[in-house]
Amino acid sequence: MIFIICSLLCSIHIGFSQAIAELTPQLFKEEVLGNDNTYFVMFYITNCPACHQMVPELDKLAKAMRPIGIRVGKMNVEHYREFAQMYQTYQVPKCMLFRPNKTPIVYNQDRTLRTMRQFILNNQLGDKQISTLTKDERINKFFNTSAHIPRLLLLSGKSTVPPLFKQVCYKQRRGVLCGFVNARAETVTKVWDKVKELDEQDRGQGALRATWIGDERARMDDQNEKETEEQESEKDSHSDEISVEYPSLFLINFKGIKLEKELMRFPGKNTSADSKLNDENSVKLGRVASYDGKLNFAELNEAASWIAAVKPKDFVQTESHTNSDSKKDEKSKGKRKDGDHKKKDKKKKKTIANNEEL
Structure with missing residues (x-):
C-alpha cells in the first residue's frame, strides 16, 4: 500500500512543474533535434523515487535557464521505448545536454541546481x-x-x-x-x-x-x-x-x-x-x-x-554615398537637358518644313 502511494506521488510530481517541458517523440524531434535550441533533458520512468527527488532541483534549473534561452525538458522512456534504446537509458534518471549539430553529452555529476547550471554553461555554444x-x-x-x-x-x-x-x-x-x-x-x-x-x-x-x-x-x-x-x-x-x-x-x-x-x-x-x-x-x-x-x-x-x-x-546615406548620388543626379539632369534641346530642335525643323509646304 505504501509503495502504491509513493508511486502515485512520484508520477504526480514529475508531471507537475510547468517550467520543465514534457517531451513527446514529435516535440523531441522538432525542439531538441531539429532546432537551434540547447536542451538539458532528463529521461525518467513513472515509478522512480530518484527521479521524483530530482524534480525540485530540475524545476529551479528550468526557471534559471529560461531567461538565458536554454531549455530544460523531461521524457518518460517507459512510454517511448525507442528513445530508451537510442540513448541507452538503462538506469534512470539519466540526464543529457543536447546542443545544435553536436553529439549529446551525458551528465554524471551531482543533481543540484548549482552543479547542473555550471555544467550547462561550461558547455554552452556561442x-x-x-x-x-x-x-x-x-x-x-x-x-x-x-x-x-x-x-x-x-x-x-x-x-x-x-x-x-x-x-x-x-x-x-x-x-x-x-x-x-x-x-x-x-x-x-x-x-x-x-x-x-x-x-x-x-x-x-x-x-x-x-x-x-x-x-x-x-x-x-x-x-x-x-x-x-x-x-x-x-x-x-x-x-x-x-x-x-x-x-x-x-x-x-x-x-x-x-x-x-x-x-x-x-x-x-x-x-x-x-x-x-x-x-x-x-x-x-x-x-x-x-x-x-x-x-x-x-x-x-x-x-x-x-x-x-x-x-x-x-539605407541612411553617408557623405560618400550622397556625393556619388548627387553626381548621378547631375548626370541625369544633364542628359535630360540634352534630350530637351534635341526635342526642341526637332520641333523647330518640323515647323519650318510645314511652313515651307504651306
Whole structure:
C-alpha cells in the first residue's frame, strides 16, 4: 500500500512543474533535434523515487535557464521505448545536454541546481560567434562600414561574456556579427569613440537616434503612459551626446535603420517632416540603436532579428554615398537637358518644313 502511494506521488510530481517541458517523440524531434535550441533533458520512468527527488532541483534549473534561452525538458522512456534504446537509458534518471549539430553529452555529476547550471554553461555554444574587441585590428574589422552585416555590440562591466549574450549570438550567427568589450579593457575608449562617431555622422544628416524598448513597454495605450514618454523624450532632447553605462548594448546596422514607431522610443529631437521615409508610420534613423529592453533571451533575440531584417532601401546615406548620388543626379539632369534641346530642335525643323509646304 505504501509503495502504491509513493508511486502515485512520484508520477504526480514529475508531471507537475510547468517550467520543465514534457517531451513527446514529435516535440523531441522538432525542439531538441531539429532546432537551434540547447536542451538539458532528463529521461525518467513513472515509478522512480530518484527521479521524483530530482524534480525540485530540475524545476529551479528550468526557471534559471529560461531567461538565458536554454531549455530544460523531461521524457518518460517507459512510454517511448525507442528513445530508451537510442540513448541507452538503462538506469534512470539519466540526464543529457543536447546542443545544435553536436553529439549529446551525458551528465554524471551531482543533481543540484548549482552543479547542473555550471555544467550547462561550461558547455554552452556561442564563444566562436563573438569577437572580443581587445585589439585595434579587431575593432577596425568590426566597424568596417563597407560590410553590410548587422552587429550586436556589448560593453560590459563583466570580464567574461555573459551566457545570455552567447546564446543570442549563437542563435543569430547566420545574420549578425557580435562584439564584446570589457569596461576595464584598454581598447574600450576606442570602441566607444567608434560608436559616437557613427552616431554623430547620422545625426548630422538628420537621422534620429533610436532606443529599443520592446513590444510590451512600447505599446502606450494608456494616456498617462503617453504623457510620461513625452516628458522623457523632452528631457532627452537637451542631450546631444550618447553616454555609456555598463552594461550597454548597441544594435548596429551600417545600412541604416527604418522601423515602426510602435517598437521604438526616440531620444533626441522630435520627428520632423524631413526625417520621414515613404510612409507616415516609419522614420529615418541612424545606424546605431541602443538597447533598453528586458534582459531576457526572447526580447533580446527579437531585437537582434529586427536589426538583421533591415532592407537595402532603408539605407541612411553617408557623405560618400550622397556625393556619388548627387553626381548621378547631375548626370541625369544633364542628359535630360540634352534630350530637351534635341526635342526642341526637332520641333523647330518640323515647323519650318510645314511652313515651307504651306
